[in-house]
Amino acid sequence: MHDILSNATFFGVMVSILSYELGLFIKKKTQSPICNPLLISIIVTIGVLLLLHIDYKSYNAGAQYLSYLLTPATVCLAIPLYEQLSLLVRNVKAILIGIIAGVLASIGSVFGLCLLFGLGHEYYVTLLPKSITTAIGMGVSEELGGIVTITVSVIIITGVIGNIIAETVCKLFRITDPVAKGIAIGSASHAIGTARALEMGEVEGAMSSLAIAVAGLITVAASSIFANLI
Known part of the structure; x- marks a missing residue:
């Protein structure tokens, strides 16, 4: 058998x-x-x-x-974003600032915790792409000299935790605006978190889908700058 x-x-x-x-x-x-x-x-x-x-x-x-099926599934996330295109145009500045803040918060938390626990450069760059989608995160980790297998695990764990606690965190901090919810979830917990955002509402799902792509691009650029801090 x-x-x-x-x-x-x-x-x-x-x-x-x-x-x-x-x-x-x-x-x-x-x-x-x-x-x-x-x-x-x-x-x-x-x-x-x-x-x-x-x-x-x-x-x-x-x-x-x-x-x-990952690539076509990711591309399908563009559909709810297209349906909310007018909302995106009206809030473009706030959305971009929110995504940048999310990326900096992610990288900053990794930097701070690595200093706190005395982790070396290899583990630091391994954890840097924890909040972006796996396809991009693997490339970032490999390019910076991280441990790709650990990066994949950390990305999945980050997404699952984000999916579980997203709604609770929004209630705890009284985040009621659907655009803010979507940007926060997508920036922090990529596609797995976006699945939860889609359950919360169309606007949340659309903004979270946008945050996945933009946060991934910003993280690629920011990681190369922050990688040498440890």
Whole structure:
């Protein structure tokens, strides 16, 4: 059975999709932000691989096909942004300032925590792109000499946490403007957070989609400047 599953072409795809469907079911039943479908699917997938003694390479041989859908899925985020184009034009200055502030807050927090915990340059540049989408973050980390595998993990963790606490943070700090919500979520927790923003409203989702792209570009430029601080 182990050999059959390990060599099955679409075993990774099947496990990933079923795990995520289970996560969606649990989220629907509990209505709890902690029960994030992506987080649940990660835990379940790891559990299945450990239980069946299947290594990551065998799993990824099939799961990699899901990665091909990332680009078109990201492009689709342009649709809600296009529908809110007039709102974007009216608030363009505030939006740009908000995204820049989000990027600086992300980089500044990494810089401060690395100094606090005595982390060296390699780990510092590994964590710098934590709040941007994986495709861009991997390139930034590799270019700066970071550990790409850790960067990917940190980006996913950042997104999941952002997805879970986004609405709570907005309520806690009394952020009610949908544009502000979307920019904050997209700048802090990229595409995974944007999934939550889309659930909150069309404007929130559109602004969060915009923040993903702009924050990614700004982070690429800013990281090269801030990389040598540690």
